Amino acid sequence: MRNKAIAGLIFGCSLLFLSGCVSHVTQSTMPVTGAAGGAHAEQASAKLERCEKPLGTIAIYEDVTMPWYSQLRDYYKVDRLTPLLRLMIQQSNCFVVVERGPGMAGMRFERELAEKGELRAGSNIKKGQMVAVDYILTPTVVFRDTTGGVGGALIGKLPKVGGLFGGVAIKDATVTLLLTESRSGVQVAASEGSSKGYDMYTAIGALGLTKGSDVGTIGGGFGTTPESKLLMTAFLDAYNKMIKAVRNYKMQKVEGGLGKGGRLKVQD
Numbered sequence: 001m002r003n004k005a006i007a008g009l010i011f012g013c014s015l016l017f018l019s020g021c022v023s024h025v026t027q028s029t030m031p032v033t034g035a036a037g038g039a040h041a042e043q044a045s046a047k048l049e050r051c052e053k054p055l056g057t058i059a060i061y062e063d064v065t066m067p068w069y070s071q072l073r074d075y076y077k078v079d080r081l082t083p084l085l086r087l088m089i090q091q092s093n094c095f096v097v098v099e100r101g102p103g104m105a106g107m108r109f110e111r112e113l114a115e116k117g118e119l120r121a122g123s124n125i126k127k128g129q130m131v132a133v134d135y136i137l138t139p140t141v142v143f144r145d146t147t148g149g150v151g152g153a154l155i156g157k158l159p160k161v162g163g164l165f166g167g168v169a170i171k172d173a174t175v176t177l178l179l180t181e182s183r184s185g186v187q188v189a190a191s192e193g194s195s196k197g198y199d200m201y202t203a204i205g206a207l208g209l210t211k212g213s214d215v216g217t218i219g220g221g222f223g224t225t226p227e228s229k230l231l232m233t234a235f236l237d238a239y240n241k242m243i244k245a246v247r248n249y250k251m252q253k254v255e256g257g258l259g260k261g262g263r264l265k266v267q268d
Helices: 003-025 068-075 081-093 103-115 149-155 199-205 213-219 227-246
Strands: 035-037 039-042 057-060 133-148 167-181 187-199
Touching: 003 213, 035 081, 039 081, 057 081, 068 133, 081 133, 167 227, 187 227
Parallel strands: 057 133
Antiparallel strands: 035 039, 133 167, 167 187
């Protein structure tokens, strides 16, 4: 009886601890939200770095053929990174975002209609109007999922409840951003960002709850895609670091000029 009482006490305390973790994680809102209109931002994150003047035009290029993209969809429940990254960039006013994504198809179609004479007179859609991209931003996600830690230490020693109790997975999101000058192909900036959270689904499952609205009874609402919050928090971190770096930008110089052989010579 004494052993059962002790186990029950530990079990109850661990649930209180887990509830605190859930509350800590779940009460955070999406780190990238709101709207932007030109240089004006609405409901942007207070943590987002901002610029008084744009540094140039920018486009985001996602290589959706990379193997990690399938993990992005399966693990983080995110199909594309570009939409929220573009919102974050425009809200910061550090770059002017140029369309080089799906919207390009619509732009081409409008030009085809103009060439065929289908548009009204004065529509003013013609060649030579598109804005060039000064910088190209390339995002990458590095995956990590480690099970154990606090959850493994506490829950692993407790009696199972309906066979549902498992470990708590510590989820790490690590991302990188590369900024390339489009004319020369030179990388002008690079940054890394990270975010960490706790996947409480195994503990919540032990209580007979679900990932959806029922989870609100334990910690104020876990949200349907906590993984996406973790991911965008990491990108916000990486972007802020990049902006801080380019504010103090110093051009790299190579004696003799870039691409002229370099200083690390080899024998002829």
